[in-house]
Amino acid sequence: MRLKSVYQSLLKTYGQQQWWPADTPFEVMVGAILTQNTAWDNVERALDNLKKAKALSPDVIIETPNDKLARWLKPSGYFNIKADRLKQYCQWYVEHNYYDGLKYRHSLPLREMLLSVKGVGPETADDILLYAFNRKIFVIDAYTRRIFGRLGLIDKSSDYDELRMLFEEELKKETVNVFNEYHALIVMHAKQICKTRPDCEQCCLQMKCEQKGVV
DNA sequence: ACCCAGGGTCATA
């Protein structure tokens, strides 16, 4: 029950996070793709560009030429790759009529379907499952690995799905809302601790800490 | 002038 107590501690410290920061499930999906290895502030600029162009819809994105799409996505980095990924995702989304993920009772088939889309890896798929389709999936990201590795609660050699299932097994009695808040709190904690304690030796959440063997 | 961010794919060995 260590994982539950870490959750309670984070919740007490930071409060409810109310994730994902988006107005619609589709915006969650777009944000999940754009935030790959990218600071969220930059993603928001790209999302603003899409909104101003009235292009935050799968149909518009599909019809937009890649170079034009890339111009809107520019602030979020990797714009050529992301334009391609976003369009492919939208094509899958429209073709399979997944506007309503609720018609799929089990998470596994939908997860496999998401992973079959090029440019959607395990973390992006799980962001979408949890924050757009409201599924009980635990998202594993770099922060999760660093924080829980440092706490000695996970094995660093584990791959993505091993870690995900470890969290899901220990938290299987919790609600989807707990899964939702937990990942959000991990991200909040990582950002806060690195902001308030920029000293690498103290924060132990940045890449250089791993390189120095601190974490 | 660095380092890094809410990853993923592809080519090598």
Place this chain on the structure above:
DNA sequence: TATGACCATGGG
């Protein structure tokens, strides 16, 4: 299966 190169902007 396990590394490494690559993608690219904006903030610290």
